[in-house]
Amino acid sequence: MARSTYTNWQGKQTVNHPAPLVRATAEDRNAETPLNFTGRHVEATLVRNADNYFVRGSAIVVNLGVDAVHIAQEPRKGIPPLSSTILRECTVEQADALVLLRTDDDVPVAPIVDEPGWRLLGDLLAQAPQQGEGTSFPRDTPLWRSPQDDAGTISFDPAYVLKQTQLPEREQQFQIKVNLWFAPAGTDCAIHDRHDFIEVHTQVHGLGSMQKFSAQDHAALYEDLRMSPGYTTPDPFCVQESDGSYRYPWHQYRADTDCVWLAVEYHAIAR
Structure with a gap:
């Protein structure tokens, strides 16, 4: 499959992963690619075109697609769209794209920020952007980001995925x-x-925790989704507006302990 390059947020040319997410020929199935933020503390692997893919050991398995992923156990249950679970020594029947994450919960994770490419978010922002109509991002917030990687392309009706319509249309x-x-x-x-x-x-x-607020004020908290390893927020927080943009509630991530979490972002490709 063809590969291309893109410029990441560090300004470096990086090999892009194959796209789009489509069924591949036999030789392309179960293709494993280390993501560019894999390291000593978190092993991160992109698996494309999974077909009776065996998960060795234990791993957090993230379903990047909008169809449920079934596990080869009875009864046939699986991983819902845009969700995750922890699997151990079992087989995934079929999936367009998965991310597998492995880490040791007993090893302190804070040194991950010393691995290549990790940056304090405040240092990445040339100018502190406004958070909606509220105050700007506090540049000294102890929040670090790994290098970002591409995981292919996917097609879906955003209104359907965001549960704003009962049937996919566009x-x-x-x-x-x-x-x-x-x-x-x-x-x-x-x-x-x-x-x-x-x-x-x-x-x-x-x-x-992923938290929602009725205003940009900690006292305005109205929903608190507690997160432990292997848990994905069950639904994207946003809705799609008539102009195609996305409207989010006031929200934030809060770390109760030293935390690492994965962000999966779906960026609309202009036609």
């Missing part, structure tokens, strides 16, 4: 981007309400 193509985040225990990662993409989060190490 598909759109999206680029899937993935990266890890780290925050130390007790970190509020800044209440914000602006993204130009659909996102979900998967807990990888430690305990944290």
Whole structure:
């Protein structure tokens, strides 16, 4: 399959993963590619065109697709769309694309920020952007981001995936981007309400929360989704507006312990 290059947020040319997410020939099935943020603390692997794919040992398995992924056990249950679970020594029947994450819960994870490409988010922002109509991002927030990687393209009707319609009608193509985040225990990662993409989060190490607020104020908390390793926020927080943009509630990630989590972003590809 053809590969291309893209420029990541560090300004480096990086080999892009094959796209789109489609059924491949036999020789392309169960293709494993280490993601560019895999390292000593988290092993991260992209698996494309899974066909009776065996999960060795134990791994957090993230379903990047919009169809359920079945596990070869009876009764045939599996991983819902845009969701995850922890699997051990079992077989995934079919999947367009999965991310497998392996880490040791007993090893301190804070040194992950010393691995290549990790940066404090405040240092990555040339200018502190406004978080919707509220205050700007606090540049000294102890929130680190790994290098970001591309995980292929996918087509779906965003209104259907976001449960705004009962039947899919108008598909759109999206680029899937993935990266890890780290925050130390007790970190509020800044209440914000602006993204130009659909996102979900998967807990990888430690305990944290995805929180929703009625205003950019910690006292305005109205929903607190507790996250342990292997858990993905069950539905994207946003809805699609009539102009195609996405409206999010005020929300943030909070680290209860030292935490690593995966962000999966679906960026609309302009036609």
